[in-house]
Amino acid sequence: MGEPVSICEVGPRDGLQMQKAIMPTAVKIEWIVALARAGLREIEVGSFVPPKLIPQMADTGEVVAASRTLEGVSIVALVPNLKGAQRAYESGADAINVPVSVSEAHSRANTNKGSLEQVAEVRAIVDWVRAQERPMKIDAGCATAFGCSIEGTVPIDRVVTVASALAEAGVDGIVLADTVGYGNPAQVRAVVRAVRGAVGGVLDRLHLHDTMGLGIANALAGVEEGIRCFDSALGGLGGCPFAPGASGNIVTEDLVFMLESMGFETGIDLDLLFAAREVLQRGLPETALLGNVAKAGIPKTYHRAA
Amino acid sequence: MGEPVSICEVGPRDGLQMQKAIMPTAVKIEWIVALARAGLREIEVGSFVPPKLIPQMADTGEVVAASRTLEGVSIVALVPNLKGAQRAYESGADAINVPVSVSEAHSRANTNKGSLEQVAEVRAIVDWVRAQERPMKIDAGCATAFGCSIEGTVPIDRVVTVASALAEAGVDGIVLADTVGYGNPAQVRAVVRAVRGAVGGVLDRLHLHDTMGLGIANALAGVEEGIRCFDSALGGLGGCPFAPGASGNIVTEDLVFMLESMGFETGIDLDLLFAAREVLQRGLPETALLGNVAKAGIPKTYHRAA
Numbered sequence: 303m304g305e306p307v308s309i310c311e312v313g314p315r316d317g318l319q320m321q322k323a324i325m326p327t328a329v330k331i332e333w334i335v336a337l338a339r340a341g342l343r344e345i346e347v348g349s350f351v352p353p354k355l356i357p358q359m360a361d362t363g364e365v366v367a368a369s370r371t372l373e374g375v376s377i378v379a380l381v382p383n384l385k386g387a388q389r390a391y392e393s394g395a396d397a398i399n400v401p402v403s404v405s406e407a408h409s410r411a412n413t414n415k416g417s418l419e420q421v422a423e424v425r426a427i428v429d430w431v432r433a434q435e436r437p438m439k440i441d442a443g444c445a446t447a448f449g450c451s452i453e454g455t456v457p458i459d460r461v462v463t464v465a466s467a468l469a470e471a472g473v474d475g476i477v478l479a480d481t482v483g484y485g486n487p488a489q490v491r492a493v494v495r496a497v498r499g500a501v502g503g504v505l506d507r508l509h510l511h512d513t514m515g516l517g518i519a520n521a522l523a524g525v526e527e528g529i530r531c532f533d534s535a536l537g538g539l540g541g542c543p544f545a546p547g548a549s550g551n552i553v554t555e556d557l558v559f560m561l562e563s564m565g566f567e568t569g570i571d572l573d574l575l576f577a578a579r580e581v582l583q584r585g586l587p588e589t590a591l592l593g594n595v596a597k598a599g600i601p602k603t604y605h606r607a608a
Numbered sequence: 609m610g611e612p613v614s615i616c617e618v619g620p621r622d623g624l625q626m627q628k629a630i631m632p633t634a635v636k637i638e639w640i641v642a643l644a645r646a647g648l649r650e651i652e653v654g655s656f657v658p659p660k661l662i663p664q665m666a667d668t669g670e671v672v673a674a675s676r677t678l679e680g681v682s683i684v685a686l687v688p689n690l691k692g693a694q695r696a697y698e699s700g701a702d703a704i705n706v707p708v709s710v711s712e713a714h715s716r717a718n719t720n721k722g723s724l725e726q727v728a729e730v731r732a733i734v735d736w737v738r739a740q741e742r743p744m745k746i747d748a749g750c751a752t753a754f755g756c757s758i759e760g761t762v763p764i765d766r767v768v769t770v771a772s773a774l775a776e777a778g779v780d781g782i783v784l785a786d787t788v789g790y791g792n793p794a795q796v797r798a799v800v801r802a803v804r805g806a807v808g809g810v811l812d813r814l815h816l817h818d819t820m821g822l823g824i825a826n827a828l829a830g831v832e833e834g835i836r837c838f839d840s841a842l843g844g845l846g847g848c849p850f851a852p853g854a855s856g857n858i859v860t861e862d863l864v865f866m867l868e869s870m871g872f873e874t875g876i877d878l879d880l881l882f883a884a885r886e887v888l889q890r891g892l893p894e895t896a897l898l899g900n901v902a903k904a905g906i907p908k909t910y911h912r913a914a
Binding site: 449451454455482483484486487488489512513514515516518519521522523542545547548549553556559560563564565593594595597598599601602603 | 757760761790793794795818821822825827828829851853854855862865869870871900904907
């Protein structure tokens with residue numbers, strides 16, 4: 303049996319929020335069910351943000367409520383603040399993902415707060431969640447950890463500072479996010495090593511984008527550095543607000559293909575993933591889905607690690 | 609200064625031979641000149657094969673003759689046999705690339721010969737070339753070294769057998785080619801190590817395709833294993849005859865971006881590469897060029913290693 307690697311599908315959140323079209327709630331739920339059927343055990347189904355800012359996510363409460371009945375699947379919601387965390391808890395989410403931008407400029411542009419002010423918000427979320435009856439996992443993402451479209455280069459010691467503050471705040475997991483997709487494999491190795499040196503195993507996930515075509519290579523560097531959880535999106539859904547036409551999140555199908563081919567066990571079935579892709583395409587008929595394995599077909603040399 | 613990595617642009621050969629349209633000779637030459645201007649120091653400009661089989665390559669003699677005047681650029685031609693090698697020599701090529709398919713079935717389908725019969729042809733080419741006045745470099749490619757669309761899995765010991773026979777035949781360099789793009793990074797590491805263990809430094813190049821989306825990750829594995837020469841194609845030109853719509857060679861632009869970002873020195877300028885891309889697009893107006901860096905634009909974090 304291969305070593306397990308967990309993939310969190312973020313298409314319903316990070317993918318859909320970049321789409322002009324708003325996917326109907328029923329199709330979202332059908333898509334999430336198809337993803338669970340393909341073997342995904344973590345799905346980020348939406349975000350609790352003001353609907354005026356991101357109307358695509360206005361139905362997240364309803365989507366979480368419908369998804370949480372899926373057995374063995376952790377339903378994740380992105381929340382920017384305590385209010386969002388409270389809404390996520392009330393809707394029944396299993397886990398929340400709170401982004402903190404390492405780039406000060408990016409942080410202010412997104413949350414009107416500096417990075418360390420946003421860490422204080424994370425601390426308030428941790429305090430509130432821990433006081434509730436039901437447990438809810440709290441992940442915090444170091445956004446723009448590999449570069450920023452506003453500030454440019456993001457120094458590694460700055461990533462270490464923010465990650466250390468998040469670990470001290472008591473989150474369950476820390477994600478390093480290449481929000482704009484500027485990272486390269488050598489940098490992934492260096493940042494993972496530096497942050498792990500500071501916070502240890504609480505660093506457990508990478509969130510990578512394929513803006514420059516290096517997303518899967520960056521995932522390779524990550525898995526070789528010992529990371530065992532990755533975010534990705536079916537059909538590479540997503541994009542970059544600063545680069546129209548650019549690629550989005552790394553493609554779930556291709557990531558599964560690579561990891562299984564290398565002997566890692568994702569628990570995900572490619573054929574059922576293609577079936578989920580059909581649901582997605584039906585929900586977004588105007589969107590060109592990415593993904594090389596889906597286009598070329600599964601080769602006869604492919605065997606799942608399981 | 610970063611460690612140098614050499615990129616051989618194979619678009620004019622491996623890319624164009626897969627196109628339905630035939631690029632006019634003058635545009636080919638204009639494209640090759642633009643590639644040289646961007647810093648490419650090895651360009652595979654065509655192949656000496658029967659024009660009835662591959663009409664796109666009928667003008668290779670003329671293209672080689674025009675390209676060889678480019679200063680400091682090694683002009684490479686693919687040749688399947690002694691006759692092709694003689695034509696390459698007469699046209700003034702600096703180097704030839706002779707493919708030998710490791711998969712017996714693929715070898716017979718492409719050359720009407722088994723793998724080791726084709727090695728005998730390579731031996732005849734080496735003998736003939738070494739007897740000429742002018743030196744001409746001889747590279748031999750282990751095609752289908754990472755899997756075959758006909759046979760499926762290609763055992764590593766079979767790759768080692770063919771590579772060892774090629775080394776014994778006296779070629780200058782050996783290329784491991786993922787002809788159909790089935791390889792994964794763990795396999796790249798394993799095959800490179802096994803072949804290098806058998807033939808040493810004469811193994812000096814990888815030829816990778818992006819059929820399954822792992823091409824750049826496979827290149828990363830290769831460079832981390834010490835390989836310092838890679839084939840790639842501008843705009844990811846190429847494709848796979850067995851998978852219509854599949855991606856072709858790894859994208860030169862994205863490969864340069866990764867290597868330079870990691871501190872390797874390719875000698876290639878991305879902006880001038882984009883200029884060459886415009887020439888290519890003009891020559892193939894119906895073809896959708898691939899490449900994430902070209903779509904997203906060069907990020908402000910990018911610095912050439914040089």
